[in-house]
Amino acid sequence: MLRAPLLLLLWLWLNLAAAAAPLPVPSPPDVGARAWLLMDYHSGRVLAEKNADQPLPPASLTKLMTAYVVFRELEEGTLHLDDPVTISEKAWRTEGSRMFVEVGSKVKVRDLLQGMIVQSGNDATVALAEHVAGTEATFAEYMNRFAQELGMTHSHFVNSTGMPDPDHYVTARDVAHLAAALIRDFPEYYKWFSEKTFTWNGITQHNRNRLLWQDPSVDGLKTGHTEKAGYCLVTSAKRGGMRLISVVMGARSDRHRTQASQALLNYGFRFFETHKLYDAGQKLADMRVWKGRVTQLPVGPARAVYVTIPRGRYKDLKAHMRLRPRLVAPVARGHEVGRIEIDLDDETVQEVPLVALQEVPEGGFWQRVKDEILLYFE
Numbered sequence: 001m002l003r004a005p006l007l008l009l010l011w012l013w014l015n016l017a018a019a020a021a022p023l024p025v026p027s028p029p030d031v032g033a034r035a036w037l038l039m040d041y042h043s044g045r046v047l048a049e050k051n052a053d054q055p056l057p058p059a060s061l062t063k064l065m066t067a068y069v070v071f072r073e074l075e076e077g078t079l080h081l082d083d084p085v086t087i088s089e090k091a092w093r094t095e096g097s098r099m100f101v102e103v104g105s106k107v108k109v110r111d112l113l114q115g116m117i118v119q120s121g122n123d124a125t126v127a128l129a130e131h132v133a134g135t136e137a138t139f140a141e142y143m144n145r146f147a148q149e150l151g152m153t154h155s156h157f158v159n160s161t162g163m164p165d166p167d168h169y170v171t172a173r174d175v176a177h178l179a180a181a182l183i184r185d186f187p188e189y190y191k192w193f194s195e196k197t198f199t200w201n202g203i204t205q206h207n208r209n210r211l212l213w214q215d216p217s218v219d220g221l222k223t224g225h226t227e228k229a230g231y232c233l234v235t236s237a238k239r240g241g242m243r244l245i246s247v248v249m250g251a252r253s254d255r256h257r258t259q260a261s262q263a264l265l266n267y268g269f270r271f272f273e274t275h276k277l278y279d280a281g282q283k284l285a286d287m288r289v290w291k292g293r294v295t296q297l298p299v300g301p302a303r304a305v306y307v308t309i310p311r312g313r314y315k316d317l318k319a320h321m322r323l324r325p326r327l328v329a330p331v332a333r334g335h336e337v338g339r340i341e342i343d344l345d346d347e348t349v350q351e352v353p354l355v356a357l358q359e360v361p362e363g364g365f366w367q368r369v370k371d372e373i374l375l376y377f378e
Contacts, residue, residue, distance in 0.1 A: 025310045031260035034250025037172040038264040041243035042306035055169035059224030062162030071186045081110040091126040099124040118198035119205040122161045129160035172247040193220030210258045231257040242274045278305040291368045292329030292360040307350045318343045331360040
């Protein structure tokens with residue numbers, strides 16, 4: 001008599017369990033460009049990629065690196081937004097996209113930056129390069145120096161604009177890290193990448209990033225195109241507390257690079273979620289210190305810890321700390337003392353260093369002697 005109700009209960013339980021289980025993450029879209037990459041900004045996790053380490057001509061994506069160098073000069077105070085820049089004949093004659101500055105005129109740095117970012121003006125870009133470094137060739141050395149600092153190990157620049165050259169190339173992965181650095185290090189200047197139009201010399205030009213009109217979550221960054229490079233687009237979008245960066249290189253048309261970028265962004269936001277686990281400098285444990293003025297040292301991450309995981313899997317995360325077996329004073333603040341690993345299904349999805357959150361000077365003579373004896377028997 002009870003068999004039918006029991007079978008019904010079992011059927012309901014199985015269906016509820018299946019409904020509660022997180023959906024498997026499908027394969028990312030094959031967007032058909034020469035290379036692409038989708039990365040979470042906060043955690044740095046790559047969610048989709050193809051040929052991401054293949055050096056390719058970047059066209060005007062180069063101007064992201066030019067902008068980074070100029071922003072650094074502004075931050076260091078060696079350059080100011082209202083500084084006048086004299087437009088050279090070389091800058092005025094530069095081919096390609098133009099801001100339409102006049103040779104011999106003086107234009108403020110802020111206007112040239114907007115002309116470079118919004119209008120992709122090659123004339124504005126060369127003018128900035130010459131103003132910062134004297135010549136565009138010297139400025140390119142600057143670009144390569146900062147690229148190395150950012151870990152862009154598979155990129156090389158010979159000019160500020162992206163004009164074709166066999167020794168001028170980047171990778172999709174390097175460009176994604178450059179975009180993240182621009183967003184992280186220069187929030188006050190990053191806003192220019194979301195401007196849809198800029199008017200100079202009576203001429204209004206539109207930002208070529210079509211996603212600024214199509215997707216309200218998109219707030220930058222840059223397009224690029226030459227015959228050799230194809231159509232390129234680096235985009236960043238923020239939905240809720242999650243920000244993604246997409247890089248598409250070598251698409252076959254303006255429309256295709258826009259569709260490819262939108263498809264990658266939609267995929268990332270639909271199937272993944274990003275969580276902040278720990279704040280920068282948050283104490284996670286106390287660690288025994290030998291021969292120091294104190295015996296306990298607070299340790300934690302030097303930077304905020306984020307993790308990007310498939311949707312619905314937050315409760316399945318597990319954190320493990322791996323501390324050095326023996327720590328002897330003196331210990332400097334920020335010294336790495338171990339690592340924290342975040343695992344999901346026996347796979348490490350994030351790993352960050354644990355550092356000393358305060359300095360521990362060497363202890364007095366008797367403290368050192370006592371600890372030396374204790375260490376001997378440990």
